[in-house]
Amino acid sequence: MPSPSQLAVPRLALNDGHAIPQFGLGVWQVPLEDTAKVVSAAFDCGYRMIDTAAAYRNEQGVGDAIKASGLKRDDLYIITKLWNGEQGHDSTLKAFDASMAKLGLDYLDLYLIHWPAPRLGKFVDSWKAMIKLQADKRIRSIGVSNFYTSHLQRLLDETGVTPAANQVPLYPGYQQRELRALHARLGIVTQSWSPLGQGRYLDNPAIAAIARKHAKTPAQVILRWHLESGLVVIPKSVTPARIQENAGALGFTLDADDMAAIATLDRADGRLGPDPDAFTVPGA
Ligand code: NAD
Numbered sequence: 001m002p003s004p005s006q007l008a009v010p011r012l013a014l015n016d017g018h019a020i021p022q023f024g025l026g027v028w029q030v031p032l033e034d035t036a037k038v039v040s041a042a043f044d045c046g047y048r049m050i051d052t053a054a055a056y057r058n059e060q061g062v063g064d065a066i067k068a069s070g071l072k073r074d075d076l077y078i079i080t081k082l083w084n085g086e087q088g089h090d091s092t093l094k095a096f097d098a099s100m101a102k103l104g105l106d107y108l109d110l111y112l113i114h115w116p117a118p119r120l121g122k123f124v125d126s127w128k129a130m131i132k133l134q135a136d137k138r139i140r141s142i143g144v145s146n147f148y149t150s151h152l153q154r155l156l157d158e159t160g161v162t163p164a165a166n167q168v169p170l171y172p173g174y175q176q177r178e179l180r181a182l183h184a185r186l187g188i189v190t191q192s193w194s195p196l197g198q199g200r201y202l203d204n205p206a207i208a209a210i211a212r213k214h215a216k217t218p219a220q221v222i223l224r225w226h227l228e229s230g231l232v233v234i235p236k237s238v239t240p241a242r243i244q245e246n247a248g249a250l251g252f253t254l255d256a257d258d259m260a261a262i263a264t265l266d267r268a269d270g271r272l273g274p275d276p277d278a279f280t281v282p283g284a
Pocket of ligand 1: 025026027028029051052114145146167168192193194195196197198199202219220234235236237242243245246273
């Protein structure tokens, strides 16, 4: 079968001269044995960006799908993340090599510190190792995930190097307006994790009404809202029909009334996942 053409995904400029696609597939909780199949299905739908992490234990499956795809390296955009237990300068260098061996890549597009884990006291050392890997051209862009303002400020104060991106929980019920305003001031791209709120907003009446109006699905409306908000989205699905459906977010526009209605769904207590100030490693 000829390789299908890639989706027309807009790109956002990063503060290091590179650019990131706004849309891709996340593979958290995809079992290793299913990962190559799921990522191949996404490639078949025209996806080219994949978001994995050492902690997801499925980088090998992503690597297998990349190898089997025959796609040009430059057409792909691969993100992985440094796990808390590997934080520290030398252990970051080692963890990066282990991830790259599994992914089968000679350079990575974006490497993220998965959590600040401030109680470990090592995220600045990890960041310094990532700055070195970027200088050595092993990584195009370096960023963070789950960083609060205070954690970002420490990186800036201690290294002067601003992350290209911060991947944080963001969906209609938790819109992170304050952090996004800070990102805009610092030139940090915001990536939305759990962009569908892990499915919680798919039957929200306001979303359903907008979906009916545009003859789209609720998932497509939510993902479209992220795109029009200038965010990078990485929805997860293991179902080829949903992987295809989610890509339909690229093909329409929301109007000002739709955007205003979704804005009202924001809740101060809507955060999913642990508090980054408290979270170190599971069980620690
Ligand atoms: P998500 O918001 O993408 O929701 C995923 C769930 O929604 C799926 O399990 C599926 O059941 C459902 N779904 C997907 N498409 C659908 C559709 N079209 N119709 C109906 N249901 C649909 O949640 P997520 O997996 O938590 O987040 C996405 C990605 O974000 C992850 O895979 C991962 O790459 C990333 N992430 C990062 C962090 C971090 O700490 N950096 C944390 C969580 C997630």
